[in-house]
Structures are given as C-alpha cells and as structure tokens.
Amino acid sequence: MTMQTQKIELSVFVPGAQGTVMGFAPGHELSSFVPKPTTGYQFPKTALRDMFAFLGRADGDGLFLSGPTGCGKTSLILEVAARLNWPVRRVNGHARLEVHELIGSMSLAPVKGGGAATRFQHGPLAMAMREGSIFILDEIDLLDPAISAGLNAILEGNPLVIAENGGEVIVPHPNFRFIATGNTAGLGDDTGAYAGTVTQNLAYMDRFWVVQVGYPTQDVEEQILEARFSGLLDQRIATSMVRVANAVREQFIGTGNAGATLSITFSTRTLIRWAQILLHISRSPIEGSKLEYALDRALTMRARPHEREAIVQIGRSIFGSAWT
Ligand SMILES: Nc1ncnc2c1ncn2[C@@H]1O[C@H](COP(=O)(O)OP(=O)(O)O)[C@@H](O)[C@H]1O
Ligand SMILES: [Mg+2]
Incomplete structure (x- = not known):
C-alpha cells in the first residue's frame, strides 16, 4: 500500500x-x-x-x-x-x-x-x-x-x-x-x-x-469544556466543575497521595459527561440540585454511599450557593 x-x-x-x-x-x-x-x-x-x-x-x-x-x-x-x-x-x-x-x-x-x-x-x-x-x-x-x-x-x-x-x-x-x-x-x-x-x-x-499521559491541566480542561459546549455552559460553572474534578482526583487512592481515600476518580471523560447531562436537564423540572443530579448520573451512582457523600460534599464546598 x-x-x-x-x-x-x-x-x-x-x-x-x-x-x-x-x-x-x-x-x-x-x-x-x-x-x-x-x-x-x-x-x-x-x-x-x-x-x-x-x-x-x-x-x-x-x-x-x-x-x-x-x-x-x-x-x-x-x-x-x-x-x-x-x-x-x-x-x-x-x-x-x-x-x-x-x-x-x-x-x-x-x-x-x-x-x-x-x-x-x-x-x-x-x-x-x-x-x-x-x-x-x-x-x-x-x-x-x-x-x-x-x-x-x-x-x-x-x-x-x-x-x-x-x-x-x-x-x-x-x-x-x-x-x-x-x-x-x-x-x-x-x-x-x-x-x-x-x-x-x-x-x-x-x-x-x-x-x-496525565489529566489535562485545569486551564486545558476548561478549554475542552468551552470548545465542546461552545457558549452553552456558563464559564464560572465550567471553572468550578473542573475544580471539583481535580479535588476528587487528589483524594483518589490511585494517585499515591498519602491519606487519599476515594476508590473512584474523576476522569476527563466523566467531566465531559457531567457537563453534557447538566445541559441536557437544564430545562427539566428537577427537585434539588441539578449539578448533583447530573453528577450522580455521570459518576457517583458507581460510588459507595460514603464515597458518593464525600464527592457531593466536595461539589457543595466548591460551588457554594450555586450548588442548589
Ligand atoms: N485533550 C483533550 N481534548 C478534548 N477532549 C479530550 C482530551 N483528552 C481527553 N478528552 C476526552 O475525554 C474522553 C476520554 O478520553 P480517552 O482518550 O478515551 O481516555 P483514555 O484512553 O485515557 O481512557 C474522550 O471523550 C476524549 O474526547
Ligand atoms: Mg483508552
């Protein structure tokens, strides 16, 4: 050939x-x-x-x-x-x-x-x-x-x-x-x-x-979300989502961090899925936090209950009042 x-x-x-x-x-x-x-x-x-x-x-x-x-x-x-x-x-x-x-x-x-x-x-x-x-x-x-x-x-x-x-x-x-x-x-x-x-x-x-190959840096992950969902995803939301992903990674026992406790991690693939689901449900009448609803479907349904709680807690503390 x-x-x-x-x-x-x-x-x-x-x-x-x-x-x-x-x-x-x-x-x-x-x-x-x-x-x-x-x-x-x-x-x-x-x-x-x-x-x-x-x-x-x-x-x-x-x-x-x-x-x-x-x-x-x-x-x-x-x-x-x-x-x-x-x-x-x-x-x-x-x-x-x-x-x-x-x-x-x-x-x-x-x-x-x-x-x-x-x-x-x-x-x-x-x-x-x-x-x-x-x-x-x-x-x-x-x-x-x-x-x-x-x-x-x-x-x-x-x-x-x-x-x-x-x-x-x-x-x-x-x-x-x-x-x-x-x-x-x-x-x-x-x-x-x-x-x-x-x-x-x-x-x-x-x-x-x-x-x-490592996870992309925070800047690059923000650009990935920006390019993927051009304009649909609020810039501040995207920034916070990337921060949540990175905070979860730091707690992942596969990172070699002493004291890390989570057995699941937050891949770039999961991050993109989280944003996708969030945008998909943006007009749906969902009770409670849409970020949490989307996160559950993108990642935390696979986690053990106490790990799910820990990850959601990370989300709440990074997003603050925007989480609700
Ligand atoms: N640098 C990047 N730019 C845009 N999308 C990316 C980038 N890195 C990863 N992704 C997206 O993340 C997802 C997972 O990537 P993948 O190559 O399948 O991971 P791996 O092979 O390491 O498990 C894919 O949907 C891919 O499009
Ligand atoms: Mg692969």
Whole structure:
C-alpha cells in the first residue's frame, strides 16, 4: 500500500505553532481507516511531541501511553492520526484475548460462484503490519502476560510468520506503528484502583518507549469544556466543575497521595459527561440540585454511599450557593 507523504502544518495541532510534521496526503486507499478529527480537541503539548518523535521513526519499538483512566490516551492517538491522515486499526485488550484475535484465524467465507470455503482471515494486527497502519492495543495491561510476551518478535521489528496460513510471511510496512495504552506502566497496580491489571513481563516492556499521559491541566480542561459546549455552559460553572474534578482526583487512592481515600476518580471523560447531562436537564423540572443530579448520573451512582457523600460534599464546598 503506498500513501503519498505530505507535510502537515503544526498549527493544525496547536494554534500558532510554527513548522511542519510528516503525514500523508488525504484520499489514499486506506482513507476509511483514518479517524475523524474532533473539533475543539486540545493537544497536550509534551505528549504530542513524544507522539511525533515516535511516529517519525520506524525501528520496531512500540509506544506505550501510560496514564489514569479517561485522561485522553486513546483520543490522543486518534486525533493525531486524524490530522496526519494515518490509518488506524484498534483492539481492546481483555484478560482472555488470544493471539488469533490479533493475527487472524481460519474461517468460513463465501466464494465467487456460490458456496463457501475455509480461508485465512487476517486479524487487525496482521492487517496493520501489511498495509502500514497504526495498530492500537488499548488496555494492554489487562492481557495475559503469556500473550503479550508473544508480541515480542513483532516489537523487535521482525516479520510476522503465520504458520496457520501456510507459513505466510508479513514483512512490516515502513508505516506500521505499534501503540499500546494502559493504566500502569506495565508494573501491575498495587493501589487496588485498577482491578484486573497484570504485571507484564519486563523483557517485553523493554520494547516500549513509555510516555506518561496525565489529566489535562485545569486551564486545558476548561478549554475542552468551552470548545465542546461552545457558549452553552456558563464559564464560572465550567471553572468550578473542573475544580471539583481535580479535588476528587487528589483524594483518589490511585494517585499515591498519602491519606487519599476515594476508590473512584474523576476522569476527563466523566467531566465531559457531567457537563453534557447538566445541559441536557437544564430545562427539566428537577427537585434539588441539578449539578448533583447530573453528577450522580455521570459518576457517583458507581460510588459507595460514603464515597458518593464525600464527592457531593466536595461539589457543595466548591460551588457554594450555586450548588442548589
Ligand atoms: N485533550 C483533550 N481534548 C478534548 N477532549 C479530550 C482530551 N483528552 C481527553 N478528552 C476526552 O475525554 C474522553 C476520554 O478520553 P480517552 O482518550 O478515551 O481516555 P483514555 O484512553 O485515557 O481512557 C474522550 O471523550 C476524549 O474526547
Ligand atoms: Mg483508552
């Protein structure tokens, strides 16, 4: 698959930024796999620089984006790819994921002229390697370490040999990139906040370039709300909502803060949902605090009763009389 390279202005990513980065001309054969950009998406500058550095080289290593849930790891990749016209294939990691879900397996397919025959159906990783896409393995730390260890050869840049398909050899395309995301830097999780994460084989983590992604800063989160709900959400309300999210994060036991007590946290995803629900119900006749009603549906219904109470208390104290 050949895609024409094309310089893309950095100002597409960060308003006012000078310079260009290498991407692809739009309208290529794999266009249907290029993600759609979200207007108003705010690129985190440091992580963006790391993404460009990684995408710019093709020496086999993978990129591991590590960070708390809902902070923007997956969307960072999709938003960058959208603007570079880089096709993406994506798989969500889970505890029972098997290699054939990545590479492919024999399956029954219709043949021309009627009937059906078993033939090899390539999986998303094999496709990405062959055609030159970005392959995203989300939540890689949920995988069985035996499976992730099996990815070693690919992360070393070696060709993929598919025994099941008559020994087919897939030489990685120069545009192929492997990016994984997860909540821990492959070290498992000893805070108890991320159930199901498994300590990954260190040799295998060695094949990854690790980049930490955090929640956006308060300024940026305010801009995200502003861009997303342009003018619909009162600026002071947005500011206070972001402050509530940050106060909850400080109390989250996954942050490493001594004395933190909450077992759920407040992701950027949850923040956006809170604003969405609030706007949705703004004209509904709801008794009591609409902020609280929306917050319950966005987050605190999932919390234990005493944690819900603690989070609502944070909201009340930050919003003051505006909470009612
Ligand atoms: N910088 C940002 N600008 C705009 N929206 C963002 C940003 N970061 C995260 N989001 C939004 O937050 C939500 C969660 O992001 P996601 O990438 O799915 O998180 P993660 O992969 O870390 O769990 C998405 O709806 C995304 O659009
Ligand atoms: Mg994700």
